[in-house]
Amino acid sequence: xxxxxxxxxxxxxxxxxxxxxxxxxxxxxxxxxxxxxxxxxxxxxxxxxxxxxxxxxxxxxxxxxxxxxxxxxxxxxxxxxxxxxxxxxxxxxxxxxxxxxxxxxxxxxxxxxxxxxxxxxxxxxxxxxxxxxxxxxxx
Amino acid sequence: xxxxxxxxxxxxxxxxxxxxxxxxxxxxxxxxxxxxxxxxxxxxxxxxxxxxxxxxxxxxxxxxxxxxxxxxxxxxxxxxxxxxxxxxxxxxxxxxxxxxxxxxxxxxxxxxxxxxxxxxxxxxxxxxxxxxxxxxxxxxxxxxxxxxxxxxxxxxxxxxxxxxxxxxxxxxxxxxxxxxxxxxxxxxxxxxxxxxxxxxxxxxxxxxxxxxxxxxxxxxxxxxxxxxxxxxxxxxxxxxxxxxxxxxxxxxxxxxxxxxxxxxxxxxxxxxxxxxxxxxxxxxxxxxxxxxxxxxxxxxxxxxxxxxxxxxxxxxxxxxxxxxxxxxxxxxxxxxxxxxxxxxxxxxxxxxxxxxxxxxxxxxxxxxxxxxxxxxxxxxxxxxxxxxxxxxxxxxxxxxxxxxxxxxxxxxxxxxxxxxxxxxxxxxxxxxxxxxxxxxxxxxxxxxxxxxxxxxxxxxxxxxxxxxxxxxxxxxxxxxxxxxxxxxxxxxxxxxxxxxxxxxxxxxxxxxxxxxxxxxxxxxxxxxxxxxxxxxxxxxxxxxxxxxxxxxxxxxxxxxxxxxxxxxxxxxxxxxxxxxxxxxxxxxxxxxxxxxxxxxxxxxxxxxxxxxxxxxxxxxxxxxxxxxxxxxxxxxxxxxxxxxxxxxxxxxxxxxxxxxxxxxxxxxxxxxxxxxxxxxxxxxxxxxxxxxxxxxxxxxxxxxxxxxxxxxxxxxxxxxxxxxxxxxxxxxxxxxxxxxxxxxxxxxxxxxxxxxxxxxxxxxxxxxxxxxxxxxxxxxxxxxxxxxxx
Numbered sequence: 032x033x034x035x036x037x038x039x040x041x042x043x044x045x046x047x048x049x050x051x052x053x054x055x056x057x058x059x060x061x062x063x064x065x066x067x068x069x070x071x072x073x074x075x076x077x078x079x080x081x082x083x084x085x086x087x088x089x090x091x092x093x094x095x096x097x098x099x100x101x102x103x104x105x106x107x108x109x110x111x112x113x114x115x116x117x118x119x120x121x122x123x124x125x126x127x128x129x130x131x132x133x134x135x136x137x138x139x140x141x142x143x144x145x146x147x148x149x150x151x152x153x154x155x156x157x158x159x160x161x162x163x164x165x166x167x168x169x170x
Numbered sequence: 171x172x173x174x175x176x177x178x179x180x181x182x183x184x185x186x187x188x189x190x191x192x193x194x195x196x197x198x199x200x201x202x203x204x205x206x207x208x209x210x211x212x213x214x215x216x217x218x219x220x221x222x223x224x225x226x227x228x229x230x231x232x233x234x235x236x237x238x239x240x241x242x243x244x245x246x247x248x249x250x251x252x253x254x255x256x257x258x259x260x261x262x263x264x265x266x267x268x269x270x271x272x273x274x275x276x277x278x279x280x281x282x283x284x285x286x287x288x289x290x291x292x293x294x295x296x297x298x299x300x301x302x303x304x305x306x307x308x309x310x311x312x313x314x315x316x317x318x319x320x321x322x323x324x325x326x327x328x329x330x331x332x333x334x335x336x337x338x339x340x341x342x343x344x345x346x347x348x349x350x351x352x353x354x355x356x357x358x359x360x361x362x363x364x365x366x367x368x369x370x371x372x373x374x375x376x377x378x379x380x381x382x383x384x385x386x387x388x389x390x391x392x393x394x395x396x397x398x399x400x401x402x403x404x405x406x407x408x409x410x411x412x413x414x415x416x417x418x419x420x421x422x423x424x425x426x427x428x429x430x431x432x433x434x435x436x437x438x439x440x441x442x443x444x445x446x447x448x449x450x451x452x453x454x455x456x457x458x459x460x461x462x463x464x465x466x467x468x469x470x471x472x473x474x475x476x477x478x479x480x481x482x483x484x485x486x487x488x489x490x491x492x493x494x495x496x497x498x499x500x501x502x503x504x505x506x507x508x509x510x511x512x513x514x515x516x517x518x519x520x521x522x523x524x525x526x527x528x529x530x531x532x533x534x535x536x537x538x539x540x541x542x543x544x545x546x547x548x549x550x551x552x553x554x555x556x557x558x559x560x561x562x563x564x565x566x567x568x569x570x571x572x573x574x575x576x577x578x579x580x581x582x583x584x585x586x587x588x589x590x591x592x593x594x595x596x597x598x599x600x601x602x603x604x605x606x607x608x609x610x611x612x613x614x615x616x617x618x619x620x621x622x623x624x625x626x627x628x629x630x631x632x633x634x635x636x637x638x639x640x641x642x643x644x645x646x647x648x649x650x651x652x653x654x655x656x657x658x659x660x661x662x663x664x665x666x667x668x669x670x671x672x673x674x675x676x677x678x679x680x681x682x683x684x685x686x687x688x689x690x691x692x693x694x695x696x697x698x699x700x701x702x703x704x705x706x707x708x709x710x711x712x713x714x715x716x717x718x719x720x721x722x723x724x725x726x727x728x729x730x731x732x733x734x735x736x737x738x739x740x741x742x743x744x745x746x747x748x749x750x751x752x753x754x755x756x757x758x759x760x761x762x763x764x765x766x767x768x769x770x771x772x773x774x775x776x777x778x779x780x781x782x783x784x785x786x787x788x789x790x791x792x793x794x795x796x797x798x799x800x801x802x803x804x805x806x807x808x809x810x811x812x813x814x815x816x817x818x819x820x821x822x823x824x825x826x827x828x829x830x831x832x833x834x835x836x837x838x839x840x841x842x843x844x845x846x847x848x849x850x851x852x853x854x855x856x857x858x859x860x861x862x863x864x865x866x867x868x869x870x871x872x873x874x875x876x877x878x879x880x881x882x883x884x885x886x887x888x889x890x891x892x893x894x895x896x897x898x899x900x901x902x903x904x905x906x907x908x909x910x911x912x913x914x915x916x917x918x919x920x921x922x923x924x925x926x927x928x929x930x931x932x933x934x935x936x937x938x939x940x941x942x943x944x945x946x947x948x949x950x951x952x953x954x955x956x957x958x959x960x
Contacts, residue, residue, distance in 0.1 A: 055825075060902040063821040065910065071829035078836050098933065101926045108919055123915040125900055138901060145918075146911045152922040156929030157833060163936045164840035 041083030048076035056150050057143075066146035070153025077154075078161040086166045089158075097159035104151025111144035175233040178247065181217040182300070184210050185264075185293030189286045196282035204272020204623060207285055208265045211292060215261035218254060225254050226648045228661065232302065232366060242363040248302035250369075251652025252433055255501075256299035256426075258649075259508050263422045264292045266627035270516055271414040273623030274523055284324060288414065291317035295423050299430055302364045304353040311349060311391070314424050315342040321415040322408045334407040337715060341394050341404045349391025349431075355384040369437045369659060376442045385439055388431065389448065396428025396482045399456040403712040406463075406475040413519025416471060417627075421478045421511040429485045429504060436489055436497070437659025449490020454586045456483025461593035465693070466700040470518040470528045470601055474511065477554075477594045481507045484590060487583065488569065489657070495572035498664050501654045502565040506553060506635065510562055513550035513631035514601055517543055520624050521605050526614030530600060535610030539617045542625045544606045549632035551602035555595035555686065556679060561639040564666050566591060566682070570675035571666075588682050595686035596693065642667045743861070746868050753871030757878065764877035777817060784810035796849040797842055805835040822906040 052072035059065030077097075081089045093100070115124040125142040188210040195203040221231050231254075234246025249257070271288060275281050294313035301307035316339070323335030359378045362368050375381055392398075397405040408420050419425070432449065439445055460480030467473040481503070488500035520543050522528045525536065537544045549560065556566030569591075573584045619625065638645045646664045654662045670676050689696055704710070757763055787807030794800035808831035815824035853861070892905045892913070902908035910918050 059904060059907045060911075061904050063825055063904065063906075065822070065904070065907040067910070068822070068825050068829060071826065071833060075829065075833055075836070078833070082836075098926075098930065101929060105923055105926050108922060112915065112919060123912075123919070125912045125915075127901060140901065142900070142902075142911050142915070145915060146907075149911070149918065149922050152926050156925050159929055160932050160936070161833075161837060161840065163933055164837065164844060 037083045041080050045076045045080040048079070049073050052076065052150075052154075056146065059146060060143070066149030067153055070150040071157065073150070073154045074157035074161065077158045078165075081162055081165045086162050089162060093158070097155045097162060099155070101152050101155025101159065104148045104153075104155060106148075107151065108145050108148030111141045111148060114141040114144075177217060178231070178233055181214045182247065182293070182297060184214050185289045185296060189289035189293065192285035192289055193282035196285060201272045201276040201281060201623070203282075203285065204269050207272075207289070208268040210289075211261045211264040211268060214296070215258060215265060218249075218257045218261060221249055221254055222258075222648050225249060225251055225652050228652070228655075230366070234302065242303075243305055244303050244364070245306055246302040246364065247300040248364070248366040249300055250656040251649075251654070252430070252656035253299045255505065255649055255653045256423075256430055257296060259505070260292060260295050260299065260423050263418060263508065263512050263631070264288075266512075266516075266630060267414050267418040269623050270417070270519075270627040271412075273621050274414055274519055275412060276623075280324070284321075284412070287317055287320045287324065288418065291321065291419060291424070295427070298427055302366050304357060304363050304365075307365070308346070308350050308353060311395070311427065312343070312346050314419075314427060315339060315346055315395075318342070318408070318419055318424055321419060322411045324412055324415070325410070328410070331410040334404070334410040338404045338408050340719070341401055341715075345391045345394025345401070348387050348394070352384050352387030352389075352391060355380055355387060359384060365434060369434070369656075371438055375438055381439075381442070382444055385444060385448075388435060388439070392428035392431045393452065393486075394428070395431075396425050396486065397456075397479050398428070398452050398483060398486060399459050400711045400714075402456060402460060402479045403710065403715060405479055406472055407712070409469075409471045409475050413471065413515060413522065416475065417512050417515030417519065420475065421515050422508045425478065425482055426485075426504065426508070429482060429489065429500075432486060432489050433500070433657045436657050440490075440659075441492060446490055446492045450487045450583060453483045453485070453487025453490060454583055456480065457487060457590040458586055459483075461590045461597075462700055464597050465593055465689070465696055466704065468530050468697070470521065470530055470605070471515070473530070473597050473600065474514055474518060477597045478511060480590055480594055481511065484569070484587065487586075488572065491572065491583070493572055494654075494658055494662055495568065497658045498650070498654045498662065498666075499565065499568035499572040501650055501657060502561070502568050502664070502666075505638070505649065505653075506561040506565040509631050509635040509638070510550040510553035510560075510598075513546055513628040513635070514554065514598070516624075516628040516631070517547040517550065518601060520620055520628065521617075523624065524615065524620055525605075525617040530604045533605035533611060533613065534608040535606070536617055537606040538610075540606070540619045542619060542629060544602075546625065546628040546632045547602040547606065549636060550628065551598035553632070553635040554598035556591060556682065558670070559636065559639055559668050561635045561642075563668065563679075564639055564642060566679060567670075567675045568664075568666050570678040571673075574674045574678065584678065588678060588685065592682045592685040592689060595682060596689045599686075599690060600693065639668055743864060746864050750864065750867040750871045753875050754867065757874060762878060764874055764881050767877065777814075780810050780813045780817070783813075797847065797851070798839060798849070801835055801838045801842065804838075805831050808834075822904070 052069040055064035055072060056066055056069030057064075059069070077089055077093070080092070090096075095103075112123040114126055115122060118124075118126065120126075123145075125140055127138060127140045127142075129136055129138060188207055192203070192207055195206060199206065224231065231249035232246065234244055237243045237245055267288065268285070271284060272281075275284055278284065291314060294310050294317055297310035298307060298314060301310055319335045319339040322338055323331050325331045326335075356368070356375070357363055359375055359380055360368065360371060362371065375384070378384075394401045405420055405425060409416055411420070457480045460476050460478070460483055464473050464476030464480065467476060485500050485504055485507075488496045488503065518528060520540070521533065521536065524540060525533060527533065553560035553562035556562045569587055570584070573580055573587055575581075638649075646666075650664045651662060654664055784807050787803055787805075787810060790803035790806065791800050794803055808827065812824045812827035812831065815821075815827055892909060896902055896905045896908045900908045900912040902912070
């Protein structure tokens with residue numbers, strides 16, 4: 032699998048896929064997409080990078096352990112659900128605010144935060160499994 | 171929330187807060203931290219003492235928060251005479267025990283940890299006795315079991331400690347489950363989840379057909395916790411714990427939780443033939459067995475432990491006897507026992523600490539070296555023996571007054587009480603006389619009086635036993651009478667004082683003393699006789715416990731061997747057969763086979779092409795020469811399915827299917843290369859045919875099931891709802907995603923938690939060490955020889 036072409040292309044491919052996964056994540060509320068799919072795309076991106084260039088560069092690039100990313104995502108989703116508590120509405124109620132930026136109106140919500148949490152959980156869990164398998168594969 | 175409630179809540183939480191700061195304080199101050207830490211239980215004591223006037227006047231203190239109103243669940247407290255007396259004993263003796271621990275474990279490297287455990291226990295025990303709601307009682311009940319486990323196993327490097335801790339946890343934990351079941355049955359019968367309401371219910375519950383079930387389950391909890399026969403064996407073994415623990419948990423407080431429960435239930439559950447048979451019989455047996463086994467011991471702590479068993483039996487027996495006198499006697503004896511037994515345990519610990527041994531045969535002549543300890547021991551032993559002018563005397567007079575009546579049933583229990591009391595009298599004086607009187611014997615350490623931290627506790631407890639008796643009218647007015655009223659369920663006045671009245675109780679007391687003196691003089695032959703009997707019997711509940719544990723281990727090993735043979739193909743076959751059966755059996759039984767749909771006339775060419783691709787993928791999997799090819803071609807079939815989703819208007823689903831297919835091919839391929847299987851499939855043809863039929867059954871089952879589902883008329887209620895509200899309520903046009911993250915967001919939260927935990931599990935499975943074999947002990951197991959399995 033470690034051909035020169037693959038090794039050369041893989042970093043660009045991975046970057047593009049990660050970018051695309053974020054795009055899919057963010058547009059999820061109105062078009063097909065969302066945190067789960069975005070997370071899967073990002074996980075496959077890192078899996079490809081790992082297959083092409085070895086596991087060590089992926090771990091360096093991720094900086095955090097993928098399981099830590101997963102845990103961070105779960106924490107984020109839980110906290111997103113808890114935003115509603117100080118507002119005295121039931122757990123997980125979506126809260127929205129409008130942000131005016133450069134003349135555009137952007138909707139921000141606790142739901143988006145929740146979806147980003149889902150993204151990180153899926154990304155982290157799948158990546159850590161894939162990387163662990165790739166590692167032992169060569170060991 | 172009113173200020174008074176806040177203060178009470180603070181008192182409930184204070185021991186836990188003390189546990190939080192204990193390690194830090196101990197690091198700074200060493201064993202002197204005991205002086206500071208003891209202030210906190212003292213504050214609790216003062217707080218609860220301030221309720222005494224109100225409760226003595228017949229009032230109750232309640233408060234708390236509602237938690238789940240639909241289930242009547244709350245965090246609420248309820249203080250009547252019974253709870254208040256217990257709360258005062260727990261916090262009062264707790265204060266002394268904290269001081270004593272500081273002296274006893276001075277210089278111990280884990281002193282901070284010890285303080286944490288003992289303060290946690292104090293908080294748990296306090297919560298237990300003031301709980302109003304059933305659930306809260308159960309939670310605190312289990313907390314006391316857990317903290318007791320930690321304290322018994324405090325010296326965790328010794329195997330005996332670990333065994334004793336585990337044994338206590340298993341016995342009291344099983345009892346806790348029984349208690350929970352009993353409370354649930356009670357809740358179902360009455361619809362009540364609070365003791366404050368239950369005690370006002372009167373005898374209604376006894377008419378229920380489930381009364382006996384509830385009673386037996388509740389008593390299962392009480393009897394295990396309070397070490398009644400045949401569950402008493404864990405209590406003497408718990409003496410492996412440091413002496414402050416024995417004095418506090420295993421004599422003065424925790425073991426009385428069962429007695430507390432029985433007393434709490436008396437107004438509602440009492441008065442029935444079942445109650446008045448079970449309790450006296452088990453209590454009486456426990457009293458005799460405990461007292462006889464105590465004589466057999468030579469270790470000071472073990473002697474005291476068995477008399478604790480006997481005393482608990484006496485209390486249960488009295489509570490179940492039914493008369494108001496008996497209730498009064500149980501109440502008096504409970505208070506007296508907490509005071510003198512706590513003191514005697516601390517004395518035993520002091521002797522051990524100063525002389526280096528607890529064996530009564532190697533002790534003697536310490537009275538000059540340890541005068542204060544001697545005085546405290548003597549006072550406590552007088553109380554334990556029921557001699558004036560101590561509180562134990564009042565208790566014993568009341569016991570005899572309550573039990574004596576001219577019928578065989580009562581006379582039998584009078585005899586049991588006389589023998590039990592006489593034997594406990596003997597033990598009390600063995601502990602108070604033998605180590606102190608006679609010639610000075612050479613002990614492992616040169617004994618002299620301990621520091622104030624050590625003798626303060628026993629001294630004050632013994633003094634309390636004296637003062638309570640001397641000022642008995644006052645003591646009865648503020649403590650005994652309210653408590654007896656709470657236990658009896660109606661107002662009751664205790665009047666007994668130190669002035670002896672000529673009558674049957676006094677004659678019985680005299681008989682007890684005479685009998686006790688005789689046994690004391692013949693102690694060594696008596697000890698040998700009991701030892702010989704026990705050796706002849708050869709079996710006791712303690713060994714029974716080991717056999718029970720060994721049998722459960724064997725049974726679960728056999729069951730595991732059947733259920734978990736360890737071969738993946740068997741698991742998969744069973745799983746898929748079950749899936750096929752679940753799909754096909756209902757249709758076969760109810761004859762609901764779907765009708766096969768007609769071939770669609772308007773099938774487009776590209777749709778047919780996709781189906782063809784799926785079939786090609788399937789065929790390729792079946793005829794693939796090696797596993798890797800099979801895995802990759804499986805992906806072809808999956809992609810075809812994803813395309814079908816896309817064509818029929820489910821882009822989200824299709825999108826996900828694509829990604830899942832890709833990743834599963836990658837991960838499967840990685841797993842396969844790691845397993846180093848032979849590349850090709852070597853199953854014999856017979857096996858192949860069997861596996862193929864299982865697979866086909868599953869596939870056909872799913873197909874028929876889907877057909878059956880789609881045959882039903884489509885209910886568009888949910889679709890209409892989401893179409894109508896998705897944009898309006900949740901600001902999203904993509905209904906699928908809005909459902910996932912908003913409408914059913916809590917489900918998703920649960921699911922992603924599962925994803926993460928599954929990831930963790932897989933990660934640890936991948937990293938399992940290569941050399942691991944089944945049955946191997948953990949690396950930190952002190953029993954395991956290094957680097958070897960069992």
